[in-house]
Amino acid sequence: MSNEGNEIIELDKENILNTYKRFPLAIKEGKGSKFYDYDGKEYIDFSTGIGANTFGACDDLWVEAVCNQAKTVQHTSNLYYTKPQVELASMLVKRTNMKKVFFANSGAEANECAIKAARKYSYDKYGEGRNEVITLVNSFHGRTVLTLSATGQDVFHQWFYPFVDGFKHVIASDIDDLNKAISDKTCAIMIETVQGEGGVVALDSEYIKYIDKICKEKDLVFIVDEVQTGNGRCGYLYSYMEYGVRPNIVSTAKGLAGGLPFAAILFDEKLANTLSYGQHGTTFGGNPVCASAAVSVLKRIDDKLLAHVHEARAFIEKKLSGVEEVISITGKGLMVGVELKEGLKATEIANSCIENGLIVLTAKTKIRFLPPLNISLEDLNKGLDIFIKVLKEAK
Secondary structure, X not given: OOHHHXXXXXXXXXXXXXXXXXXXXXXXXXXXXXXXXXOOXXXXXXXXXXXXXXXXXXXHHHHHHHHHHHXXXXXXXXXXXXXXXXXXXXXXXXXXXXXXXXXXXXXXXXXHHHHHHHHHHHHHHHOOOOOEEEEEEOOOXXXXXXXXXXXXXXXXXXXXXXXXXXXXXXXXXXXXXXXXXXXXXXXXXXXXXXXXXXXXXXXXXHHHHHHHHHHHHHOOEEEEXXXXXXXXXXXXXXXXXXXXXXXXXXXXXXXXXXXXXXXXXXXXXXXXXXXXXXXXXOOOOOOHHXXXXXXXXXXXXXXXXXHHHHHHHHHHHHHHOOOOOEEEEEEEOOEEEEEEOOOOOHHHHHHHHHHOOEEOEEEOOEEEEOOOXXXXXXXXXXXXXXXXXXXXXXX
């Protein structure tokens, strides 16, 4: 690695809080599905900043939208009206058939807002005591104390006591376990259709449909966390659309603004007026630069792009079929989990991939791919060739 790259790594270690186990890669620049380090080495990107760079690095239309808005007005408070917010909200409402939108900055903030709204809806209608939210074992909903409490993984329930009460975690895709957990204290059920951080595990279709049904029957709030699965990642605008269900609240972030910090929470007619003046707010949520980026992204998540996501998924499955080191491929669309044969460690494979010019992610024991939604089949094939080579050479 160049002296400049090494210097950046050393300054990071000296000055930035050590909460990340970084890979030994200092990225200088990128374009599309490729990044480059300070030696000029090329890397195929199967990570997109953990699913945030929807169209890869420095997409031309995205850059134009961001720069134009930054030159117009970069920020103003939510005490005033701005066109990018209104344009984006109108697009989201129209394309989802939801009723209202709230803008925030991250997935954790989006999920926090969703939980607050669900509890307030229940409080307004039923009074105190009906405030429990059911989430799933292996779920991940964020790193605030509230969203960590909602997360159904014991590994996250350490150190930061006391956690927030009012959450039950049930076994994913197990209807009996769900029914046992529902009580007169339950106000909402919150799911990811594909558990990303939990190992890229898709829920059973019938389970998702059952949750939709039981929420309607018992007047529970059905929340779908689309932070990672949304914005075309799973081959649909939002992944719940595959199942013919209609949540009361949808939270989304990551790929919405193509690499800028941005989130949206969508409410149906039942929840549209639950939060009112002074009951929720944000300084930066709905920032006009980020909103303009999101408008640019959302305009291009169309049938043609979604068809490409499905085509790319089929290409990955075909390319990796018969590779003896691959046990299974999980997830949906371009949210891909690769289960490795026993003895292969995901973190070691990920490091070897970087050494060979491919950036991948891990999810528990799996390798995770989150490439740009518009990645060419040529770049996809090149990256998969590197991945297979690394698997074959692993000991």
